[in-house]
Amino acid sequence: MTTDGLAPALRRRRSPGVWLRRSLLGVGGVLLVALLWEGYKLLGPEEGVLVGDARVLPRTTDLAMPHVWEMLARLASGTTRAPSADPLWFTVGEAALVTFGIAAAGWLVGVAVGMALALVMLRWRLAQASLLPWVVLSQTVPLIAFAPLVRSWGARLELGAFEWQDWMSVALIASYLAFFPVAVGALRGLESPDTLHAELFRSYGVGWWRTVLRLRLPASVPYLLPALRLAAANAVVGAVVAEVSTGLQGGIGRLLVQFAGQASGDPAKAWGPIFGAVVLGLVAAGSVALLGGTLRNYRRGEVSA
């Protein structure tokens, strides 16, 4: 059992060659998407592919699908033609950073709330029976209905010197989407140790908290990491949508709407913030992967999980 469990942990220390191959594969994947895009644009019908009245593949006009190089060139040129304008990639990058900060704050809150909920549900069966349906139900509330309400409550909230900022509404909405996978994943993880192990702890007279800390929490890591990654993706989506919904300035969601409005005269520009959002999602998921790296020693179980 021990040798079986150890082998993957050892294998995980990869040689530089593996990393090189992986990055080449990554670059190749991006190139493939670009090739597919250009290939379809070249060969596909101008009017797109229609099944009945429904368009299943987009039009191939420059308006609907700008060339890859045009989009890249647009990123390099100025956001507007004003001499003082920043290049588009800079504007997008700046906005992506703002959104990343908000999403990160939302993620932290979401993870904290999710973990707390999981612990409560672990501690009391009754809590699990009564809370879990609500946790699931909470995710069915449409975000666009919920976002203006949050901002509206926030705008009226004042606690002494503390004043609710608009970005906090967005972070709160991001956390609302982020807590769900954490709560569900952490609960499964915390319940994952064999009864045998739990009983061993009990027979040694180890308390509940200590059992959680020493047995259940380490055992939950393989379940928790995918949940944290999902939470990161959810937080980014939540932040972008909430920015649009509440009209927050400065983030990528705002740029998406703003540049979409300019897409008739400047079709390539609208893709800038879309690329920004993609990179943002990758960075968010990547940050969690880094976190997973530091918890490597707990991940043995992932093999048997």
Place this chain on the structure above:
Amino acid sequence: MIHLTILRRGTMKHSRRRLTTLAAVGLTAALSLTACAGGGTDSAEAEGDLTPVKLQLQWLPQGQFAGYYTALEQGYFEEEGLEVEIIPSGGDIVPQDALANGEVDYAIAWVPKVLGSIEAGANITNVAQIFQRSGTLQVAWADSGIESVADFPGKRIGSWGFGNEWEIFASMAAQGVDASTVEIITQDFNMNAFLQGDIDAAQAMTYNEYAQLLETVNPDTGELYQPSDFTVIDYNEEGGSMLQDAVWADTERLESDEEYQETTVAFLKAVVKGWIHAAEDPEAAADTTIAEGSGWGYSHELWMVNETNKLIWPSENGIGVIDEAAWDQTVSLALETVNETGAAIITEEPPASAWTNEWIQQALDELEGEDLDLTGEGFEPIEVELTEGGQ
């Protein structure tokens, strides 16, 4: 089993160190975030004498709101003793709701949309009708044969929805067009659906979407589209135009709160001065809104300011004064018009408190002595040359 426990204890030790490091990193990140966010609060305390005022717009900062931003930039609000914060919308923030909920002190919104909110219980008052006419157009291709609302039957007509469709339905009703023969299609923020032929006539504001068309390269000629490529239907001439951008205030506070009454007059005075400045110097106004975060290029922004000016000026009775006939037309259209679902905007006349000229008149009277063109007699729009993509 024992072996496993030992092993686990061994790894636990340095994992704990890792966890501590992680926690420290997380804490630092959280602290720096709060530090960044903390900067915004102390500015309000610095100017103790100014009355804080929040103004909710109905969209992103852009030339449509040039007068308010100009008033801010030129310090007109401050001269009147106000510290104004302009809050853009951009998605699901409904200005009249934000005002009715007490989140803001004033809001900019279209009259028909607010009439619906008032009937639903919002207690707010139109205190200044900034736009004297409607800026809504329906644009079709010149060779499409669509020249007026009467030509709509059997056609696919674009609209943004969310209350922007009422002028279309009102005009169709005014011209006896059976609305069930017209297909209303929800339109995006840009004109691509129209350019690609998914809709036959697209809704467009004179100050924004129409310019977007003229900023697009015609693939057949390689040059920008020209006005002659399109037929433009102006709702002001179709019998269904309704009043648009107006300043709304809280009815209850207007009735009982003297300080709010004074603030309203002061606020309107600064707004009037802002719009007069924007009319006199549209270039500066365009610079101002760009600096406030409008993402448009300069030529588009300047076009927007110029077209917005045309909707305001001339104002025969003075800027912001509500023309009772125009108000009554909007109300009666709101009562009579039904959309595709059979719903009307309102079912009964709005209360008398829905509008008043009291405060704008007071503001205009106080400005009378100053050398200001309050009616826009001498207003001359400029010629704006659009460039590709509105850059």
